[in-house]
Amino acid sequence: MSVFDVLKERGFIAQLTHEDEIKEILDKEKVTFYIGFDPTADSLHVGHFLQLMVMSHMQKAGHRPIALLGGGTAMVGDPTGKTDMRKMLTKEEINHNAECFKKQMEKFIDFSDGKAIMANNADWLLNLNYIEFLREIGVHFSVNRMLTAESVKQRMERGLTFLEFNYMIMQGYDFLELNKRYGCVMQLGGDDQWSNIIAGVELIRKKESKPAFGMTFTLLTTSEGKKMGKTEKGAVWLDPEKTSPYDFYQYWRNIDDADVEKCLALLTFLPMDEVRRLGSLKDKEINEAKKVLAYEITKIVHGKDEAEKAKKAAEALFGSGGDLEHVPTSTISSSLIGSKLVDILFETSIVPSKAEAKRLIKQGGLYVNDEKITDIDAVADESMFKDGKMLVRKGKKTYNQIIIE
Template identity: 70%
Template structure:
């Protein structure tokens, strides 16, 4: 079975530019391919993880990945799927984010001994001469064809700036540069990048008359088409500081039953026989499959130790266990032992605002030591911490925190 078959069986592949040629190439040759990552935040999120898993499968099959970090394209911003223009980012912000990405990617991709490359498109895009670019690349792009691209259609009514209009050209030029410098012949990425990726394929084929290809991966969506990886705090980040391993574990532990098999196939390296066996579970038994999914994904992202802690914390909270050591802990000062609970939980980022906290109390969705908090002005007391040194908070049905004094 070739890596193309592996990716297809596991549900990665959405669209391909030249399927027969790609199949033959991946069966007979070891190639260099790339996936681009624009550093718009200081952490990768679970949407990026789909791309990293596809990259890892390719590397395991002997192909060489290039992780392209968008130090140049990040200065423009991809308009794909956006109703409004992205916020313009500073070079300092972009460079900081790139360093964060490098650390995270190294957990999943082996960059030792030239087995994979990590490059920054700012190295060539930021020094481009505009007139030279127009002469060298612009002649190969049809404005009519570009305006028909899906990545621009959503912005058409609100107005698409010339600034953003250039993004497709920049991404195509990336592929052309990687092809020229590293013999890169394949671009991979999310399905929302199809138009941009095709532009690079066509640029290489027109300008150099050499083969180039692209494969898009399916976006991570629920069975009813909604985007996965969104939490009440925003994106499901891979950085433990932005999303704790416990919260990360709980997200996968609570996915819809209908999404379990798909997530096991895309987000773990479990053999497909095991994926299908677990995915076939029904009713209460599907919870066993969810435990496997949550553990395997958390282990890949945060390591086995953190995954084990997340399991122990979950068992302590939901299984009647006595070990509360691994439950997410909020540390407060002695002075805060008499503070209003709403103030403490807002300061600890359990809630985004005091208003949000008060609304949950009004809906009887906030619990302290298993008793509903009914008064938004409720204040902590030293006596609450006397028994075991901590106070257990439940937010909604399944979010638990333990408040302790430093």
């Protein structure tokens, strides 16, 4: 089975520029391809993880990935999917974020012995001569055509800066540069990047008279069409300091039943026969599939040891034995005993604000040692700490432990 067939069967592929040619070169040649990552934060998130899985499948099939860090394009900002202009970052912030991305990517992609390349478009974008760039590259872009792109149309109604309007040209130029430097013939990306990818494919074909190809893959969305990877605390990050392995595991453990099979196919390396078997489970049995999903993704992202710890912590909380060793834990001073529970929850960052703690209590969603708290002025006295520990539950499945120093 070719890598094209693998990606197709697992549900990755959304759109292709030249389907028959792409099938043929992926089957018969060793292709150099690239995916771009704009370092706008100091960690990759779950949306990036899907792209890394595509890179991994391609690399396992013998193709060479280029992970392109957008040190230059991050200074402009991609208008795709945005309702407002992206926050402007400094060069220092972008460089720091790019270094964080590099360290994380090396866990998923083998960069040894030229098997993969990591590049940064700041190397060619930051020192461009503007007039020369317009004459050599801008001449190949039709403004009329650019205005038909979804990413541009959506923003035109709310206001699109000329700065952001340049993003498509810059991404197209990236592909051209990678083609010249490394023989890159294919760009991959999320389906929201379709217009930008076509721009690069056409630029190479017009300017260099060479074949170039583009392929987009499905976005990581729920069955209701909402982007996955969002929680009450924000994005689900791959950095364990920003999203703990336990919280990461629990996110996948608690996804909607309808999304289990899709996530198993896209985000794990389990054989598709097993994916389909697990995805077909119904009612209570689907929980077994969710446990497999959570374990497999956590193992890929955080390693086997952390996946085991997260699994044991979840089993301890949901009645399958074990202990609370790996449950997210906060420590407080004994001087806080006798304080309001709301204050302690805020002090330990279990809730983002005291108002949120009060809202939880009013809605019946806060439990201490499995007893519902109904009083927003409840005091955390010694009786709440059993052997110096308090187990806090928010809603049905989010647990934290507080320990007295």
